Amino acid sequence: MSRGPEIAVLARAPVPGRAKTRLIPALGAHGAAALQERLTEHAVAAACAAGLGPVTLWAAPDPAHASFRELVTRFSIRLARQAEGDLGARMLAAFAKSRGATLLIGSDCPALAADHLRRAATALTDHEVVLIPAEDGGYVLIGLRRPHAGLFADMVWGTDTVLAETRRRIARLGLSAHELDPLWDVDRPEDLARLPREAFGAFAD
Structure with a gap:
């Protein structure tokens, strides 16, 4: 019997020049890719440590990348290829599966821990949607009891309006929702100084 909701982790392969491109000026192409690999490992570890339902790593563009295979072996998780389309289409497809x-x-969120996931799971027992906002105006977690295409279609992703627009859509759809406290994520060079040194010391300023 499942101990809680499934967890879907969306991640991109740590390919130099294609991963964490906004951090390349600070870390170089290989450094940015190495940070992507470390962040993905952190997300998978937190998902598994939460002790909830099955964990699936949704990989792009190539699930066969060695770093993904290593995580699947080490953590005994599922591996799947992300769907085509924008971020909303890929997220909706993961929920649909x-x-x-x-x-x-x-x-992208080194602050996300297993306890955040457990609290989100608890909230989802009483609400149809749960969110952990990101400080930059997006969100680092969304939980759903079932897919709602209206939360993802025609969204301008990667902007500081994503959370506000998601809240409007939740209200328009008449869904009950709960939000946990905001967390920060790593998108820009200035975010590197906030990385916890015990886990990300090689990348922190």
Whole structure:
């Protein structure tokens, strides 16, 4: 019997020059890719440590990348290829492939821990949507009991309006929602100084 919702982790392969491109000026192409790999490992480890339902790593563009295979072996998780389309289409597809309530996270939030996932799972038992906002105006986690295409279609992703627009859509759809406290993610060079040194010391300023 499942101990809680499934967890979907969306991540990109740590390919130099294609991963964490906004951090390349600070870290170089190989350094930015190495940070992407470390962040993905952190997200998967947190998902597994939460002790909830099955964990699936949704990989792009190539699930065969060695770093993904290593995580699958080490953590005994599922591996799947992300769908085509924008971020909303890929997120919706991950929810649609799940078998019930699901928490979806990315790999940009080193502050996300297993306890956040457990609290989100608890909130999802009483609400149809759960969010962990990001300080930059997006969100680092969205949990749904079932897919709602209206939350993802025609969204301008990567902007500081994503959270506000998502809240409007939740209200328009008449869904009950709960938000946990905001967390920060790593998108820009100035974010590197906030990385916890015990886990990300090689990348922190």
